[in-house]
Amino acid sequence: MSSIKIELRKEDVDKINEICDSFDNEPLELINILHKTQEHFGYLPAEIQEATASKLNIPVAQVYGVVTFYSFFTMTPRGRHPISICMGTACYVRGAEKVLDEFKKELAIQVGQTTADGKFSLSSLRCVGACGLAPVVLIGEKTYGRVAPDDVQDILKEYQ
Amino acid sequence: MHLLVCGGTSCRASESALIAESLKRELEEKGLGNEVQVVMTGCFGLCEKGPVVKVMPDNTFYVQVRPEDAAAIVAEHVIKGKPVQRLLYVNPSNGEHVSGSGQMGSFRKQIRIALRNCGFINPENIDEYIAREGYAAIGKCVTEYTAADVIGIIKKSGLRGRGGAGFPTGLKWEIASKNQSYQKYVVCNADEGDPGAFMDRSVLEGDPHSVLEAMAICGYAIGASKGLIYIRAEYPLAIKRLKIAITQAREYGLLGNNILGSDFSFDIDLRYGAGAFVCGEETALIHSMEGMRGEPTNKPPFPAESGFMGKPSNVNNVETFASVPVIINKGWEWFSSIGTEKSKGTKVFALAGKINNVGLIEVPMGITLREIIFEIGGGIKNGKRFKAVQTGGPSGGCLTEHHLDTPIDFDNLVAAGSMMGSGGMIVMDEDDCMVSIAKFFLEFTVEESCGKCAPCRIGNKRIYELLTHITKGNGTLADLDRLRNMCNVIKDTSLCGLGQTSPNPVLSTMDNFMDEYIAHVTDKRCPAGSCRDLMKYTIIEEKCVGCTACARGCPVNAISGERKELHFIDQKKCIKCGACFERCKFSAVLIN
Numbered sequence: 239m240s241s242i243k244i245e246l247r248k249e250d251v252d253k254i255n256e257i258c259d260s261f262d263n264e265p266l267e268l269i270n271i272l273h274k275t276q277e278h279f280g281y282l283p284a285e286i287q288e289a290t291a292s293k294l295n296i297p298v299a300q301v302y303g304v305v306t307f308y309s310f311f312t313m314t315p316r317g318r319h320p321i322s323i324c325m326g327t328a329c330y331v332r333g334a335e336k337v338l339d340e341f342k343k344e345l346a347i348q349v350g351q352t353t354a355d356g357k358f359s360l361s362s363l364r365c366v367g368a369c370g371l372a373p374v375v376l377i378g379e380k381t382y383g384r385v386a387p388d389d390v391q392d393i394l395k396e397y398q
Numbered sequence: 399m400h401l402l403v404c405g406g407t408s409c410r411a412s413e414s415a416l417i418a419e420s421l422k423r424e425l426e427e428k429g430l431g432n433e434v435q436v437v438m439t440g441c442f443g444l445c446e447k448g449p450v451v452k453v454m455p456d457n458t459f460y461v462q463v464r465p466e467d468a469a470a471i472v473a474e475h476v477i478k479g480k481p482v483q484r485l486l487y488v489n490p491s492n493g494e495h496v497s498g499s500g501q502m503g504s505f506r507k508q509i510r511i512a513l514r515n516c517g518f519i520n521p522e523n524i525d526e527y528i529a530r531e532g533y534a535a536i537g538k539c540v541t542e543y544t545a546a547d548v549i550g551i552i553k554k555s556g557l558r559g560r561g562g563a564g565f566p567t568g569l570k571w572e573i574a575s576k577n578q579s580y581q582k583y584v585v586c587n588a589d590e591g592d593p594g595a596f597m598d599r600s601v602l603e604g605d606p607h608s609v610l611e612a613m614a615i616c617g618y619a620i621g622a623s624k625g626l627i628y629i630r631a632e633y634p635l636a637i638k639r640l641k642i643a644i645t646q647a648r649e650y651g652l653l654g655n656n657i658l659g660s661d662f663s664f665d666i667d668l669r670y671g672a673g674a675f676v677c678g679e680e681t682a683l684i685h686s687m688e689g690m691r692g693e694p695t696n697k698p699p700f701p702a703e704s705g706f707m708g709k710p711s712n713v714n715n716v717e718t719f720a721s722v723p724v725i726i727n728k729g730w731e732w733f734s735s736i737g738t739e740k741s742k743g744t745k746v747f748a749l750a751g752k753i754n755n756v757g758l759i760e761v762p763m764g765i766t767l768r769e770i771i772f773e774i775g776g777g778i779k780n781g782k783r784f785k786a787v788q789t790g791g792p793s794g795g796c797l798t799e800h801h802l803d804t805p806i807d808f809d810n811l812v813a814a815g816s817m818m819g820s821g822g823m824i825v826m827d828e829d830d831c832m833v834s835i836a837k838f839f840l841e842f843t844v845e846e847s848c849g850k851c852a853p854c855r856i857g858n859k860r861i862y863e864l865l866t867h868i869t870k871g872n873g874t875l876a877d878l879d880r881l882r883n884m885c886n887v888i889k890d891t892s893l894c895g896l897g898q899t900s901p902n903p904v905l906s907t908m909d910n911f912m913d914e915y916i917a918h919v920t921d922k923r924c925p926a927g928s929c930r931d932l933m934k935y936t937i938i939e940e941k942c943v944g945c946t947a948c949a950r951g952c953p954v955n956a957i958s959g960e961r962k963e964l965h966f967i968d969q970k971k972c973i974k975c976g977a978c979f980e981r982c983k984f985s986a987v988l989i990n
Contacts, residue, residue: 264689265689266689267689268689268690269669269670269671269672269686269689270669270670270689272672273631273670300690303690303691304689304690304691307674307691307692307848308671308672308673308674308692309672309673309674310631310632310671310672310673311672325593326593326594327593327594327750327751327788327822327824327838327839328593328594328750328751328824330593330838331751331752331824331826331830331835332751332752363632363673364591364593364675364842365591365592365593365594365595365596366407366632367407367408367590367596367599367600367633368407368408368411368445368596369408369445369594369596369748369750369756370408370444370445370446370447370448370750370756370757371408371411371412371445371448372750372756374411381411381412383408383411383412
């Protein structure tokens with residue numbers, strides 16, 4: 239499933255079981271369970287999926303199918319400062335693609351990747367609904383509006 | 399006196415919460431903390447000029463306010479009663495300051511039904527909703543009307559689904575009510591995935607109770623006791639406000655058992671999406687709510703017969719629900735007096751792209767595109783020429799100059815080769831290449847196709863490849879025929895609404911801008927000057943003053959020339975980034 243191998247500690251398994259229990263181990267709640275799990279662990283590697291499946295008593299394939307279907311779930315850890323560039327139509331026509339290219343160049347990573355030091359990860363998303371500020375970039379919780387390619391270096395400096 | 403600070407996502411991103419805090423602090427310092435209230439509201443709709451602060455009851459509208467402006471607003475306006483001139487909205491056509499929202503072009507011509515409370519009430523306080531006739535409609539329903547009466551009113555009002563296809567809402571409710579089951583569900587589709595459309599989010603953030611009330615009314619009409627809101631996880635603020643609203647409504651006995659002392663019981667839970675556009679399709683949405691992959695299934699059976707957990711379910715979109723309580727309160731006659739013959743009421747549009755007033759507007763059906771773009775929207779940014787507007791997002795098409803005076807309603811848009819969709823309107827100017835726009839939408843569809851049926855999964859990918867081919871200057875005239883042919887096949891054979899409409903952006907740009915496609919394949923030229931691989935930058939001898947701005951800005955040192963002398967671009971080195979074009983103040987860089 240994924241190339242990263244991790245060893246789940248007992249407290250990790252306990253946490254997964256606790257989350258599943260809080261939803262009565264109901265497979266119907268799988269998406270909500272995965273939301274909570276990802277919130278806690280930051281990502282959903284194979285081992286976590288296996289533990290979740292066994293607790294809910296459903297095939298791992300079903301969990302894997304859901305994790306890979308929805309773009310919100312990720313199997314690789316995100317950077318400490320996840321960067322998301324809005325590629326919604328409004329941002330696109332106001333030049334989001336050039337901003338994205340600039341981030342790729344500055345960080346030397348592609349969309350979906352994390353920098354070697356684990357600091358930044360890059361993703362594109364579709365419309366955060368702040369079209370008045372297009373093009374929009376999100377870093378963690380912070381929103382940057384009307385970003386031009388020239389601003390990219392300065393924005394990244396804030397996280398040095 | 400009230401100071402209303404916009405707490406919508408766009409304004410919040412520009413620190414509107416800080417503005418509210420600064421205002422409160424200033425008022426405290428001046429000893430006015432008890433007399434003047436600062437309220438964080440939902441979206442005002444003028445996102446372009448955010449953050450927005452409105453002073454009531456004077457109805458003064460301040461735009462692009464910064465936290466440090468709080469002192470001036472309190473000292474000048476609140477204490478001396480004089481509006482702060484420099485923060486007023488400037489009319490783009492004559493440069494005059496305008497104080498009240500009533501005088502602003504962007505608010506005239508608007509009729510607010512679904513957005514009636516957005517920007518007026520504190521969405522986290524149920525009392526403010528109740529003060530504006532909130533929960534009066536559900537009260538009327540459970541005490542005065544039978545379920546059949548409610549369905550009758552909605553049918554006669556002519557309300558059609560605001561989510562895209564425009565299915566008559568009353569009819570949908572009637573079908574769900576006729577299916578017998580001990581358990582039925584009311585589902586609110588708040589999975590607003592159409593990029594560039596944000597009306598549902600604004601309603602949920604600005605007026606969550608109106609949706610809860612309408613869902614209860616629907617539950618009463620169809621005989622359901624359970625409501626579910628399927629909302630995108632990307633909308634944290636809307637989720638937070640919905641949770642607050644549900645808790646408050648339960649405390650007031652407006653949700654839960656025996657609502658308002660009647661024998662009608664209804665409660666609402668939230669379900670989270672996880673980022674999949676196809677989940678806006680109702681069967682896919684239902685599968686996603688059941689914890690599975692959000693893949694659509696064939697209809698029939700329709701959700702009204704077999705939906706969530708195999709039980710009859712009625713799925714409506716946020717904006718549709720938000721219109722319901724008003725219809726009950728004011729009567730179907732009033733609602734159906736607005737709009738056109740077959741499309742009643744109003745529609746919320748999210749205006750975005752190359753337009754002066756980006757934001758949310760609610761207008762009567764039948765308004766023309768010209769009124770929306772040039773009067774409400776304030777015209778095209780930077781005085782450029784209007785080229786097209788994309789409606790209906792990735793499922794819709796573009797409308798051009800020829801359609802400027804067509805009254806906008808469900809049927810006219812379909813006749814023009816587009817669709818209403820959820821109401822996103824992306825305005826494009828002369829710099830936008832229509833082939834690239836079509837490619838952009840196809841890239842979206844390829845990414846969002848769930849992969850269940852072959853036409854959508856494979857066909858759209860092939861279309862995307864052909865469009866890429868064309869924008870790189872490798873296309874032929876035969877490719878254009880192939881493109882159109884493939885679009886028609888995908889439309890006819892895809893399983894769900896996503897695939898059936900995904901070729902629309904291509905077909906509609908081909909219908910309206912065939913000359914651009916032909917220029918790309920025969921002349922290897924992009925008329926809008928946006929396709930990078932087809933561009934050649936040169937410097938016009940007569941215009942170049944030798945300021946060196948272009949040479950200094952060139953990332954690959956492709957531009958040579960001494961100060962005050964003609965500059966020259968080395969075509970072999972040029973990566974066509976456009977930096978020289980943007981930097982030249984003398985329009986001396988030519989793109990061809």
